[in-house]
Each structure stands twice: as structure tokens, then as C-alpha cells.
Amino acid sequence: MKKRFFMVPIILGLLLLTACSSDEAADKKSSKEKNPNKQKQEALKISMVIPGNIKDKGFMESGYNGLMKIKNDLGAKVDYIDKIKPEKQSMTNALEQLAKKQPDMIIMHGGQGSEATESVAKKYPDIQFVVTQGHVKGSNLSSFEVLQEESAYLAGAAAGLLTKSETVGHMSGIRVVPGLKGRAAFADGLKQTNPEAKLLTSFIGDQDDNALSKKYAEAQVEKGADIIFTMLNSGREGVTEVLKAKKLKHIGNVKDYVKEDPQVFIASAVADSGMAGFIAAEKLKNGTYKPNVNEQIGLENSKAVRLSLSPDVPKSVKDKIDNLKKKIESGEIKVKVDYDGPEFKLEK
Known part of the structure; x- marks a missing residue:
């Protein structure tokens, strides 16, 4: 009988320890769920x-x-x-x-x-x-x-300052929201620095079709565009081919195309979504x-968003672009993300 009485507190102690361990494990699990930054020893x-x-x-x-x-x-x-x-x-x-x-x-x-x-x-x-x-x-x-629209705005502003024909082109592929916002911002920047410049803007329906982008580039150049801003992927090469042959200028986007091909790219609206x-x-x-x-x-993070300009761009233009950049960062300029102007289509 004495042995049984001695066993009671031992059993109760074990039960309490088990309950505490279960509660502690539950607390740890709950803490992990609430804190996604809980550090692990192994690599992310x-x-x-x-x-x-x-x-x-x-x-x-x-x-x-x-x-x-x-x-x-x-x-x-x-x-x-x-x-x-x-x-x-x-x-x-x-x-x-x-x-x-x-x-x-x-x-x-x-x-x-x-x-x-x-x-x-x-x-x-x-x-x-x-x-x-x-x-x-x-x-x-x-x-x-x-915010690729912020670098696109600066690209439009640069195009307005650099165009000699007073006609600028824009080309994108499919009508996704980022592309539409980028087009609107480019048009807004162009109007900021050159209200009289004409904009030829086209959504050609494909981001990667070089034969199609080449046709649109040839048509825009024929209508007077001496700079074309492209928001394309592989299809950008068709535009580059046309502009190189005509000795005209290209503005890229996403990455720094000026570094890759300074012969034709006068600027690039870097918007590194990666x-x-x-x-x-x-x-x-x-x-x-x-x-x-x-x-x-946005532009406050230059590794992600910025306008890259060719060394050939005059200092006066670079200074104006830098001033506009500061105004966007301060909130003095609100970049427009809606466009309601005309669009350029291929003539049948």
C-alpha cells in the first residue's frame, strides 16, 4: 500500500510535465505561425x-x-x-x-x-x-x-527633350495593367517637356513577335517618329533593327539597354521587377x-527603378531629368497612369 501512495505524486508529476511540454509545443507552433521571420539555422x-x-x-x-x-x-x-x-x-x-x-x-x-x-x-x-x-x-x-511608370515618365520626358522630328513612338505588346500604366506615364512625361510633340502609340498584341514589331516600327518611322519607346520582350529586336538601319534612337525598358547597345539606345526606363x-x-x-x-x-530605389541615359545625352537634358526625378520622389509630380488619347494602328 505504501508503494501505491509513493507512486501517486510521481504519476501526477509526469502528467504535469507532459501537459507543460504539450503547451510549450503549442505555443512554439503558434509563435511560428504569427511570426514569418522566425529564423532557422538552415538556409531559406x-x-x-x-x-x-x-x-x-x-x-x-x-x-x-x-x-x-x-x-x-x-x-x-x-x-x-x-x-x-x-x-x-x-x-x-x-x-x-x-x-x-x-x-x-x-x-x-x-x-x-x-x-x-x-x-x-x-x-x-x-x-x-x-x-x-x-x-x-x-x-x-x-x-x-x-513602379515602372515612374521610369517610363522620365523616358517620356527625355524623348520630348531629345526628339528632332517632334514625333515620338511607343510600342507595347499585350494590354496588361503594367503596360497600360507605363504607356500613360510615358505620354505624361512627353507632354511635360514637349507639349507640342506627337505621340504614336501602339499595342501590337504580342510581346515577342519581331516580324510584327518591325512592321509597326517601320510604320511609325514613316509617320515621322525619330525615337521609339518599347515595352516589349523578345520582340524588341525587330524595332532595334529598323532604328539602326534608319540611324534613329530607341528607348528600352525593364533593364539597362544603354549598356548593351549604346549605338541605338539613347535611354532605358529601368524597372527591374526581379x-x-x-x-x-x-x-x-x-x-x-x-x-x-x-x-x-519606386525611384527612391535606384537599383530597381531609374532612367539610364546614354553618355551622348547633353548635360542640360540630364539635369532636367534629374530635377523631374526629385519632384516625383517628393510627391510634387503625380505620375498619370491613365491614357485616353489616340492610338496608332497599321494601315490596311
Whole structure:
């Protein structure tokens, strides 16, 4: 009987220890769910969905380069799926495939994946999701947007100051929101520095068709354009070919085309969307990442958004562009993102 009485407090003690351990484990799990920045000993695992070709010389390549920067600069383990159609089901399947591997963060490169990411994020609350160039958010979802309209505005302003024919061209592919905003901003900047200049603006329906972009470039040049601003991917080369042959000037976007081909590119409206994903991953690594936010990245971050100008551009023009940049950063200039003017189409 004495043995039984001695066993009672021992058993009670064990039960209390078990209960405490369970509570502690629950608290740790709850803490992890509430704090996405809880540091791990092992390297971060970052995955990305790229709904396109990583060698498109434009938006998708920028996203891939951003992922490689995450790998090289942050020491993260990275994974990605590319070459899928920008359709909801295809993007959903890709997100699900990556989520099953339980990375710390999954980045959807491009706002076209917003709806798919919202849906999948709800199923995987322990993973942080990010959409670049998007506007969605949730308890484990944020959007990081590079404001390409700010560099596009400066590109328009530069075109207005540099055109000799008083006619400037613009060309984009499909009518997605970033492209429409960029076109509006370019038109706004052009009007700022040269209200009398004529704008020939075209959405040609394809980002990568060089034969088509070449036809539009030839038509715009025939109507007097001596500078053309392109918001294309692989299809930019068709425009470059025409402008080189005519000894006219090109303004690029996304990356610094002035460095690549200063012979034809007078400027480039750098808008490195890959930096959006990198900044999100960097914040996760250093403990400052927050879910449920829409973060915008503009001219204040010159690594992500800036206007690159050729060395041939006069100092007076560079000074004016720098002054406009400061006014955008201070809020004195509000860049327009809606365009209601005429559009240029091929004559049948």
C-alpha cells in the first residue's frame, strides 16, 4: 500500500510535465505561425513561378535574374517552374507543386498570377506567398510592385527633350495593367517637356513577335517618329533593327539597354521587377518581412527603378531629368497612369 501512495505524486508529476511540454509545443507552433521571420539555422528556401520564358529578354528574364540574386546574395536554396501559360489553372498547378515541398516563401512573378496565388495561399498558411507587380494580400500573402511608370515618365520626358522630328513612338505588346500604366506615364512625361510633340502609340498584341514589331516600327518611322519607346520582350529586336538601319534612337525598358547597345539606345526606363522578389526574400531573411501588405518600390530605389541615359545625352537634358526625378520622389509630380488619347494602328 505504501508503494501505491509513493507512486501517486510521481504519476501526477509526469502528467504535469507532459501537459507543460504539450503547451510549450503549442505555443512554439503558434509563435511560428504569427511570426514569418522566425529564423532557422538552415538556409531559406525560396521558390518562384515564372509564367513565361526566362530568356525572353524582358519581364520573365528579370524575375529569373531576381531569383538567382536571391540564391547568390542571400545564400538561399531556390527552386522554380517556368514556361507555363499565364492561365489560372496552369499557375495554380505550379504553385501547388512548389507548395508541397514546403519552402519558406513562394514568389509568383507577375500580377497575372494574383488570383491563383490568393487561392493557393489559403491552403498553405505556414508558407509565405508574394506576388510581384500585384495588388493582393492576405494573412500569409503580400504584393511587391516595382513602379515602372515612374521610369517610363522620365523616358517620356527625355524623348520630348531629345526628339528632332517632334514625333515620338511607343510600342507595347499585350494590354496588361503594367503596360497600360507605363504607356500613360510615358505620354505624361512627353507632354511635360514637349507639349507640342506627337505621340504614336501602339499595342501590337504580342510581346515577342519581331516580324510584327518591325512592321509597326517601320510604320511609325514613316509617320515621322525619330525615337521609339518599347515595352516589349523578345520582340524588341525587330524595332532595334529598323532604328539602326534608319540611324534613329530607341528607348528600352525593364533593364539597362544603354549598356548593351549604346549605338541605338539613347535611354532605358529601368524597372527591374526581379528586384521585387529579391526585396521580399531579403526582408524575410533579415526579419523585417510583413504579410498582408502591398509594398511599392519606386525611384527612391535606384537599383530597381531609374532612367539610364546614354553618355551622348547633353548635360542640360540630364539635369532636367534629374530635377523631374526629385519632384516625383517628393510627391510634387503625380505620375498619370491613365491614357485616353489616340492610338496608332497599321494601315490596311
